[in-house]
Amino acid sequence: MKRRLRDVPWALAMLLPSLALIAVWTVYPLVKAIQNGHLRCDVTGTKCRDAGWGRYVDVFKSREFQHALSVSLKLMVLTVPTGLVLGIALAVLADKQLRGIGFFRTAFSSTVATSVAVASLVWFVLLQPQIGVLADLFSGIFPVLKNPGLLNDPGTALFAVALSSIWANLGFTFIIVTAALQSVPRDLYESAYVDGAGSFTRFTNVTIPMIAPTLLFVGVVLTTRALQTYGEVALLTGGGPNPQQSTTTIPYLIYGKNSLIHNDLGTKSAAAVLLFLLSLIFAVVQFRGLEKRVHYGS
Amino acid sequence: MRASRNVSLAALVSVGLLAACSGGGSITDSPSPTTAAPGTTTATGGSSATTTPGTQATTTTVAADTLPDCPVDALASITKPVTITFWHGMSGPLKDSLTKLTDAYNKSQTKVKVKLVGDSYENTADNYYQASAGNRPDLVQLPEYQVQAMIDTKTTVPASKCIAASNFDTSKFLPSGLAAYASQGVQWSIPFNISNPVLFYNKKAFAKAGLDPNKPPASLDEMRADSAKIVQTKASTYGLALESGFDSGGGWYVEQWFAKAQQFYLDGQNGRQARATKVLYNDSTGVQLLTFLQKMLTDKLAVDVGDNTTTGYDNLLKLADKTQPAAMTIATSASLGPVLQVLAGGQFPNILPNDVGVGPMPGPDGKPGALIGGASLWVVDSGDKARTAATWDFIQYLTGAQQQSTWATETGYIPVRSDALGLEPYKSTIAKDPRFAVAGAQLAASPDAPTSAGPVTGPLREVRTVLAKAVAAIFKGGDVKKALDAAASQADGLIADYNARNTG
């Protein structure tokens, strides 16, 4: 009993920095946002009226939020499976002790060095109708590249944003899946080979199950990134193109400078809280899957 | 596989989320009074969402004694230099020019030091509204759609107070410039940079099509006829580049066209006599106008370059496009300086600075005139007498005749006062390059009518955003009346919501 209490001053001192920072910058904002979510405030955010907890339902059901939700979900569907498949494909492709394989591995990992801003602006430069090289090279096959441009056409804008995200995440996915592939014990492959399994069967029966927890982890990260997509939208399309606002994700609805609610503290808070609940739901769904699939190298 | 079960679970959740919700309103709708929680403090004044539309309030004026004072004499008694912060929305060559002016002011006297902080108009406005009292600047430049919203913050010293206190002579100022920033009997801010939309066109394409390169179209019908000739003779792929940005083709220009047609855009006489409660743009004027533009697109005489949010000058770039250019576009006169600069750098070899022609913005039936665009200077009520006086001193400098002459020359803005027109360097600039004089002449041609003062309402920027979306839908082939009605209804909701939150 005395031992437990003796450490308390030390524990307090050592925990204080982290606890204080997290309390102020993570816990407090969440609580305050929940409080703000049922207020309607004036332009300066100081004079507020209570609109009731029903405000959360109103915001959730509103056209703009539902649309942003569908955009975020669409983006998730576009980027997560594709990102996973490409990451696996590239990792498997480069998982051979060939001469010069190091160069290829570095090349495939290279996009991990790009930030959201860099990756988005790279694709902006490539796709801009008047200055972009892709727009000039391929407008014969895809006239939309020039008129009005992949980022300005409501039908293709979200695909362009997804493309930029997939490319940017490729390096990360490749590195992680490669590490996972390398951790699969070789004797498992050997015994499968001895059992007469062909390379495809070995892949599906040995590789995939063994790297499944990693794949789920990557899936979680990619899903989180898809839900958090803000910078790509701000830099590539500004939330447009109008009138469908095809690329306004939930974070852009909250923070985007072209958003209808950018001056409305109460509504922004409500939308942020709804985003939190959404992330929670997806995290819980995916972590439950993770928990059940973790092998410990048996 | 378990993984697939979790994927399908996630999918189910997603579908469930979306399906659970249907028939929601707009995220900006005010709650109806019956569902408000008990004990709420609803806004006084009774302007809730259930007010019957069309009830015009009577003309209102704001009494001068309810507004903060402007202590212009405070500078005389200071002991050490005063530093003031100026938040502005200029960028590129415009920013460079402003910096030069400010440096000259700082050097020319020792009492006041001005510190510049620049960002986009939107960010500057957002930052101002969100800043707490101690973090506001002393002077802020805000665009022409930020008038009512600024008035409602009740954080500024009206310019009229400063004008009266210092006997500032505003007789030479452009009347329309002052009127743009006056409402309910008070001059709230002072115009600093004035622009309006003008027609940019490719003279080479005009010549190739057999049109007189010095005679740009003056009316919408002429613009269409010229486009037809250009497309027919293949002088250019398209006659006109249209875009639907909120601060340009999709929003601001519509207000301009209404002013040219001498029609009101908002009730309350554009919100200047009484607080506006609804928009009027879904009437026959608006429908005719947008149907006309839509027809140009379907007849392939014009091309839609999108909503222009990424660069802000997508339509101008279309003029320089190598493979599918357009020959004309409407853009703000403030772009003239930067456009000539980039062309002079040889960036786009197929169009040279002298190939660019500038004409007035074509209007319905060729009726002339334009609304004031650009931005104005607001004195922030910091409570500090010396800083307020210093701010007013700087404003007098920035709007001085000589400074306006230099400013207009370097930027392409119109001088805010007529006595700047006769001063160098502006005098010889417009003599040598008449293109810079087009915007000013267009403004001078505005009829002396109440419609020439432009719409004013708190959420004007959001109203424009909503209209811009409708315009984008129309450009893509949607039903004009339906789109305008839907936009009008949402705009009315926005205005009602704003009024509910900000009055009383």
Add this chain to the structure above:
Amino acid sequence: MAADTVRGARKAGRYVLLIVVAVIVLFPIYAVLLQALKSGPDSLDHPRSLLPVDLTLSTIRAAWTQGNLGRLLLNSVFVSLMVTVGVVITSLLAAYAFAFLEFPFKGPLFIAFLATMLVPAEVTVVINERTADALGWINSYQGLIVPSLASTFGVFLVRQVFLQLPGEMREAASLDGVGHVRFLWEVAAPLSRPTLGALALFTFLGTWNAYLWPSQVIRGDRAHETIQIGLERLKNNDISKINLVTGGLVVAALPIFVMLVVFQRQLVRGLTAGAVKG
């Protein structure tokens, strides 16, 4: 013999595939890099702009001066370094407490701590921006640095490593009269160096790449902008600078590329921490 040919053909096939994929993945970087190394009109002359001819540094130099890139880079380096140092220190301290100290409610507190990892930044920024404004930290270095100084992930990671240290080590040290601070500084931290290195790299990268928070807390004050939010300026609202954004991109991305080539191993370790078991 036939088997050899098949294997040779397979190998060649794999090389072809590797090259094709590498070209596709690297093309965007290559295209932008080349566009940045050409003068204005040349950079728009497609497809000739993809040929490594007529190269010049003028676009990059213009981007550097007009975009004030030197200052932006400095800001990014400063902020990222401060946050990295801060995160490592706060994580070390908190992890030590959770791993080696006994105190009431340790278990539930740790769970609560971990739970905060579920709160994404996108949710907290709305209010954090108001908090920063109230503190007067808008457009300041404190505003950029302080909110990120603690990391739940960092605490989790370092605690993990500490728990893997042999328990007897701590007991033996305390019998020798070694206090907490000495143990942490002289034993626990040095033994966790690889993980700390990975955490440091990870944190540095994360801070360097951050976009949302800096974009909300730095408004128009170019002296305090980081490179991620400053790059945008080179593209917006200024038709006379339209190609400078490529020059800015090269300058912004190059330091990180170099750093990651040098610290490749730590990077992989940092990214795979917690992702791959065994």
